[in-house]
Amino acid sequence: MIGHLHNLTGADRKTSFIMNSAVILLLTSSCFACSSAIYASNREGPKKLKYLLEPLVHADVVARRGRNATLPCILRTRPSHYKVKWTKLDPEHAGQENIIMISNAHAFKRYGRLGPRASLPKAHTMDASLLLRDLELEDGGVYRCELINGIEDENVVVTLRIEGVVFPYQSESGRYRFTFHEATEICAQQDGALASYSQLYRAWTEGLDWCNAGWLRDGTVHYPIVNPRPACGGELLPGIRSYGPKDKNQDRFDAFCFTSQTSGSVSYISGSFSFEQAGDACRRQGGELALVGHLYSAWRFQSYDQCDGGWLRDGSVRFPISSPREHCGGIPEAGVRSFGFPDKTMHLYGAYCYR
Numbered sequence: 001m002i003g004h005l006h007n008l009t010g011a012d013r014k015t016s017f018i019m020n021s022a023v024i025l026l027l028t029s030s031c032f033a034c035s036s037a038i039y040a041s042n043r044e045g046p047k048k049l050k051y052l053l054e055p056l057v058h059a060d061v062v063a064r065r066g067r068n069a070t071l072p073c074i075l076r077t078r079p080s081h082y083k084v085k086w087t088k089l090d091p092e093h094a095g096q097e098n099i100i101m102i103s104n105a106h107a108f109k110r111y112g113r114l115g116p117r118a119s120l121p122k123a124h125t126m127d128a129s130l131l132l133r134d135l136e137l138e139d140g141g142v143y144r145c146e147l148i149n150g151i152e153d154e155n156v157v158v159t160l161r162i163e164g165v166v167f168p169y170q171s172e173s174g175r176y177r178f179t180f181h182e183a184t185e186i187c188a189q190q191d192g193a194l195a196s197y198s199q200l201y202r203a204w205t206e207g208l209d210w211c212n213a214g215w216l217r218d219g220t221v222h223y224p225i226v227n228p229r230p231a232c233g234g235e236l237l238p239g240i241r242s243y244g245p246k247d248k249n250q251d252r253f254d255a256f257c258f259t260s261q262t263s264g265s266v267s268y269i270s271g272s273f274s275f276e277q278a279g280d281a282c283r284r285q286g287g288e289l290a291l292v293g294h295l296y297s298a299w300r301f302q303s304y305d306q307c308d309g310g311w312l313r314d315g316s317v318r319f320p321i322s323s324p325r326e327h328c329g330g331i332p333e334a335g336v337r338s339f340g341f342p343d344k345t346m347h348l349y350g351a352y353c354y355r
């Protein structure tokens with residue numbers, strides 16, 4: 001549909017424009033429908049819970065990587081015998097449930113990837129909340145607390161959102177070079193993970209505008225447009241443009257990576273270094289060249305602002321701007337600017353180090 005727009009007459013354009021807003025609405029509502037189809041315990045509408053406290057609507061738990069989060073699940077009444085089962089739902093695999101913990105009044109057992117970092121704080125006798133320690137990038141998502149008493153099982157769902165930043169990543173050899181698996185790998189190498197659709201959506205609401213399509217964690221390909229322009233999918237409404245699911249082994253795109261707070265810090269060493277000299281300069285200070293994810297994290301969480309291009313470990317040269325000004329990239333929005341991947345022997349840039 002995006003591609004066809006260029007051939008339309010003026011009148012058709014108008015229709016198409018309206019149609020597209022309908023498509024956007026449909027996209028949103030179909031996504032909502034699919035998530036409620038997967039997660040709601042009862043499709044006829046929310047049923048009144050007897051044992052568990054109804055969760056507040058829109059009460060997501062939000063935390064950064066490395067921190068702890070408590071996912072609330074509170075009993076209103078206690079049946080005589082019951083178990084509590086905590087699971088993480090996996091929308092990428094048709095809502096498949098990954099069990100984290102099963103407990104009864106006397107004992108508990110942990111399961112899976114999250115189990116070792118999970119515990120039950122039991123702040124009071126009716127508390128069945130789950131504490132997750134040392135959060136990781138992939139921990140964001142939908143969790144279910146299920147009360148099992150063999151008669152009327154009940155559950156509530158809680159959404160955990162890892163607070164972070166989405167950054168597009170393009171190969172040194174140009175646009176659209178990564179298969180899905182390479183995109184997954186490249187994000188990990190930059191201290192990130194492939195972003196989910198909701199992370200990209202949030203980044204778009206915060207102003208991310210990127211005219212190249214990239215992989216998301218669910219194997220779909222999208223790009224976010226804030227300022228519509230002919231070269232970027234035509235003059236449609238602002239929104240997330242979708243290519244839908246693509247072949248993970250054959251198709252090649254850029255990547256949208258997601259990262260969050262880091263335990264280290266980023267600093268700039270001014271100088272006219274080659275790539276190699278920049279690495280040496282960082283090592284002399286007990287650090288290493290920063291990864292792209294480190295720089296985005298510092299920009300997002302420490303409002304890092306440095307109007308000088310510096311080498312990063314992947315061989316790119318970038319700089320973070322939190323207070324946009326004329327001579328620092330020229331674009332009105334804050335962001336991490338890129339000089340791409342210059343010749344590594346050029347003695348032109350400083351170094352961004354991570355420690």
Ligand SMILES: *[C@@H]1O[C@H](CO)[C@@H](O)[C@H](O)[C@H]1NC(C)=O
Nearest residue numbers: 066067068119131132133134
């Ligand atoms: C996270 O929880 C653990 C164990 O409950 C605690 O020792 C640690 O201090 C907590 N960390 C933070 C950042 O609150």
